Amino acid sequence: MVADWLATRRRIAAFRYKLLAWYGAHRRDLAWRHSRDPYHIWISEIMLQQTRVKQVGEYFARFLRAFPTVQALAGAGEDQVLKVWEGLGYYARARNVHKAAKEIVALGGLLPDTYEGLLALPGIGPYTAAAVSSIAFDRDHPVLDGNVERVLCRLLRFEEDPRRGAAKTALIGAAERLLAPGRAGDFNQAMMELGARVCTPAKPHCGECPVREGCRALRELEDPALLPRKTPRKPRPHYQVAAGLIWKRGRLLIAQRPSEGLLGGLWEFPGGKQEEWETLAECLAREIREELAVEIEVGECLARVEHGFTHFSITLHAFGARWKSGEPQAIGCAAWRWAAPAELAQYAFSRADRRIIEELGLGDLEYSPGRSNNGERA
Ligand code: SF4
Structure with a gap:
C-alpha cells in the first residue's frame, strides 16, 4: 500500500506543490534561514540536533559572534569553543565542529559541497550531510529526522517501528521519491517544519495540514497519532x-x-x-x-x-x-x-x-x- 501511494505521479506532484506552497507562506523566520553561507547552515544544523529551535536561536547568534568564520573557529582553543557552547548540551557536537573546522581549513577553507564530502567530516552523519548539502548547495538529498519520520509514517500509513534499520531504509526511499528535484533544501525544511508545527507527536493539527487530502493515517485510522508505532524503550537508570x-x-x-x-x-x-x-x-x-x-x-x-x-x-x-x-x-x-x-x-x-x-x-x-x-x- 505504501508502494501504491508512491507510485502515483500526480499524487506526488500535488503533495510537493501543496507542501512547498504552505512552507512559502508559513515558514518561521529563523536566523539561519536568512543566510546562504554554508558555514552558518552547518552550524545551525549541528545545533538543532536534539535541541529546541528556540534555544538554538540565542546560541547560534552567540557562536557566530565568537567565531564568525570557519577560520576563526579552527583557530580557537577547544576550551573557548566549549565555553560558547556551554548550556546547549551534547558537547561532543562542539568538539566535533571544532575538529571539522580544522579539517576544512586544512583542505582550503571551504565546506565540501557534496553529501559524500560532508559525510567524511567529524560529527557529520547522514542527516547533517543531507541537510547541509540540500540547503546550502541544492543537492537532491532527502533528510530523515524525527519530524520527517512522523510525517511519512502517517502520510503513508507506515506501520513499522521507524527506529529499526530496514524501516529506516524504506522511509529514506520514500523521502527520496517525494523530494522535489532542484528544490531539495526547501522541501526538506518544509517536511521538518510540517512535523514540528502541524503533524506534531501527540495531537496533530490535521485541520490545518496542507497535505491532509493524501494522508492515509487521517483517512484510515481512528487517531493518526497512533503512528509512528514505536516499541517502548527500557526505562533509563x-x-x-x-x-x-x-x-x-x-x-x-x-x-x-x-x-x-x-x-x-x-x-x-x-x-x-x-x-x-x-x-x-x-x-x-x-x-x-x-x-x-x-x-x-x-x-x-x-x-x-x-x-x-x-x-x-x-x-x-x-x-x-x-x-x-x-x-x-x-x-x-x-x-x-x-x-x-x-x-x-x-x-x-x-x-x-x-x-x-x-x-x-x-x-x-x-x-x-x-x-x-x-x-x-x-
Ligand atoms: S493530515 Fe494529520 S496526520 Fe496526516 S500528515 Fe497532516 S497533520 Fe499529519
Whole structure:
C-alpha cells in the first residue's frame, strides 16, 4: 500500500506543490534561514540536533559572534569553543565542529559541497550531510529526522517501528521519491517544519495540514497519532552522584573531564557515582582520592540537582568539603585548578554544575582569605 501511494505521479506532484506552497507562506523566520553561507547552515544544523529551535536561536547568534568564520573557529582553543557552547548540551557536537573546522581549513577553507564530502567530516552523519548539502548547495538529498519520520509514517500509513534499520531504509526511499528535484533544501525544511508545527507527536493539527487530502493515517485510522508505532524503550537508570565544593584558602578545586566521552572537556566539581556499599559522603571522599589523590573532609550537602542525559538520569548532591592533604594529580581527569569563585565564569561547566554555582551564589562570592566554608573557607 505504501508502494501504491508512491507510485502515483500526480499524487506526488500535488503533495510537493501543496507542501512547498504552505512552507512559502508559513515558514518561521529563523536566523539561519536568512543566510546562504554554508558555514552558518552547518552550524545551525549541528545545533538543532536534539535541541529546541528556540534555544538554538540565542546560541547560534552567540557562536557566530565568537567565531564568525570557519577560520576563526579552527583557530580557537577547544576550551573557548566549549565555553560558547556551554548550556546547549551534547558537547561532543562542539568538539566535533571544532575538529571539522580544522579539517576544512586544512583542505582550503571551504565546506565540501557534496553529501559524500560532508559525510567524511567529524560529527557529520547522514542527516547533517543531507541537510547541509540540500540547503546550502541544492543537492537532491532527502533528510530523515524525527519530524520527517512522523510525517511519512502517517502520510503513508507506515506501520513499522521507524527506529529499526530496514524501516529506516524504506522511509529514506520514500523521502527520496517525494523530494522535489532542484528544490531539495526547501522541501526538506518544509517536511521538518510540517512535523514540528502541524503533524506534531501527540495531537496533530490535521485541520490545518496542507497535505491532509493524501494522508492515509487521517483517512484510515481512528487517531493518526497512533503512528509512528514505536516499541517502548527500557526505562533509563537513575544514579546518585556526589560532587565536592572542596575549599582551600578561598579557592575551589575544579577538574576537567577527559576530552572524549560524556561531557568531555567540560569542567566540574569533582566527584562521582555512588556505589551500593557506601554513603554519599564516603563516595565523595573515595572519588576525590581515586581521581585526584587528595584527602578531604566532607561537610554537609548544600544543594541537590536533578539532571537527565539521553540514556540515564542523576541526582547530583553537592557537598561542602575542606582540603586536608595531597597535591592534586590528574589521575581520572584531564586537568585540575584551584579557582577563585569569581573565576568560575571563565570555565565551561555542564548544566548541572552551573545550576549548583547559581543556586549557591558561588559566582558572586568574593575572595576573602581566612573565612571557612561549607560555603566556608579553609
Ligand atoms: S493530515 Fe494529520 S496526520 Fe496526516 S500528515 Fe497532516 S497533520 Fe499529519
